[in-house]
Amino acid sequence: MSKKYLVTGGAGYVGSVVAAHLLQAGHEVTVLDDLSTGHREGVPAGAHFLEGRIQDAAKWLDPSYDAVLHFAAFSQVGESVADPEKYWRNNVGGTMDLLAAMRDAQIRTLVFSSTAATYGEPRSTPLTESAETAPTSPYGASKLAVDHMISGEAAAHGLAAVSLRYFNVAGAYGSCGERHDPESHLIPLVLQVAQGRREAISVYGADYPTPDGTCVRDYIHVADLAEAHLLALDAARAGEHLICNLGNGNGFSVREVIETVRKVTGHPIPEIAAPRRAGDPAVLVASARTAVDRLGWRPSRTDLAGIVADAWQFAQHLERTKES
Numbered sequence: 001m002s003k004k005y006l007v008t009g010g011a012g013y014v015g016s017v018v019a020a021h022l023l024q025a026g027h028e029v030t031v032l033d034d035l036s037t038g039h040r041e042g043v044p045a046g047a048h049f050l051e052g053r054i055q056d057a058a059k060w061l062d063p064s065y066d067a068v069l070h071f072a073a074f075s076q077v078g079e080s081v082a083d084p085e086k087y088w089r090n091n092v093g094g095t096m097d098l099l100a101a102m103r104d105a106q107i108r109t110l111v112f113s114s115t116a117a118t119y120g121e122p123r124s125t126p127l128t129e130s131a132e133t134a135p136t137s138p139y140g141a142s143k144l145a146v147d148h149m150i151s152g153e154a155a156a157h158g159l160a161a162v163s164l165r166y167f168n169v170a171g172a173y174g175s176c177g178e179r180h181d182p183e184s185h186l187i188p189l190v191l192q193v194a195q196g197r198r199e200a201i202s203v204y205g206a207d208y209p210t211p212d213g214t215c216v217r218d219y220i221h222v223a224d225l226a227e228a229h230l231l232a233l234d235a236a237r238a239g240e241h242l243i244c245n246l247g248n249g250n251g252f253s254v255r256e257v258i259e260t261v262r263k264v265t266g267h268p269i270p271e272i273a274a275p276r277r278a279g280d281p282a283v284l285v286a287s288a289r290t291a292v293d294r295l296g297w298r299p300s301r302t303d304l305a306g307i308v309a310d311a312w313q314f315a316q317h318l319e320r321t322k323e324s
Contacts (some may be wrong), residue, residue: 004028004064005233006107008054008098009071010047011038014113014169014222016176018069020044021226030065032057033072042176054094058101067109067233068102070095073143076184077117080139091142092149099153110150111232114163116245116286118144121279126287129165129243136279151241160236162295164228167247167286171221171307177314178222187219187308190258191315194267201269203254205276210283216251218285221301221310224248231295242294247286248302256304264308 005022009015010031015038022029023046030048043049050060054072061068073091074080080087102110117140118133135141153159170187172178178188192198206213228246235242252260262269291297301307 002026002028003066004030006030006032006057006061006065006068007047007071008032008057008068009038009073009113011035011040011042012071013176013178013180014166014225015069015071016042016044017173017222018071018226018229019047020173020176021223021230023047025230030060032060037074037180039179044176055097057098058104061101061105061107063106065105065107067111067236068098068107069111069229069233070098071113073113075115075139076182077137077139078184080137080142084138087138087142091139092145095146095149099149103157108159108238109233109236110159110161111229111236112146112150112161112163114147114165114243115140115143116165116167116284118147118165121281122284125283126249126285127245128287129245129290147243154239154241158238159241160238161241162232162236163241163243164232165243165245166225167218167220167245167284169222169225170219171223171301171310172314173223173226173310175314175317176222177311177318179318186217186254186257187261187311188315190261190269191265191312193269194261194265194312195315195319199270200272201258202272202274203258204274204280206273208282210253212253212255214254215280216253216283216285218247218249218251219304219307220246220248220299221307224299224301228291228295228297231297235295244291244295245286245288246291247288248299249286249288250302251283251285252304257308260304260308261312264305264312
């Protein structure tokens, strides 16, 4: 049965892919985005678009919406350290306003884009949802604060809510892909080297207790991530706040990623040795058992070469678009 959804931040990387999946499933989709970090052309064809802030969601929300999928947030860790008030004001204050607008409009289902940054530096891996939450940045702290806020909303007002804590999202889906400014994620950074947009990739530390000495991370394809959101809508239960980690359960090292990019693109990728970065754990891999058990979710695009190939295709498309 077709339903009507509001997707906040739906002009961004993950939000746009989720919006596209909702449309393909036959639903009516409205995207709300202020375009401060999103891109108008990222909004999938067929979605209604509202340019605006989540703080003003009450202008547009009404009881005709079945649920809200909430992606709108600032997400740069370094920026959050330098400008924490920006993150508290938008990520936390904005979500508080959004929840109030949902209450007033009698919209009682929410899927929230959370993050593995809520955990901070893990004591053990794979990480489960019961792991200690000790974020090391205002960004991670702001997302954890929202999770606490949602738990209170579910208990007090019967909200049906699911928070999905992502690990390293990668890949692309059609014309929707990763293009942050500034870029901080490994795969697009290495692809920039392949494109000649940067001279080399920095490898921060090569003496970690891992097979090749570099950090190991869990990469999840953005399309697998999107499918989890649709399943979360079905799994949401009134009065419950369900939290699920999303990852593929396998780790790939920095050097494995670089070598895979070399193979996929056919380009040499020069490396520069750099010191370890403070707060970088050796291994960060998710346990997605809760998502498997509660959502019925299983990632199917777990091959690193496939993830990189999709991201490379999008990066080339973006470059051609800029040149034309």
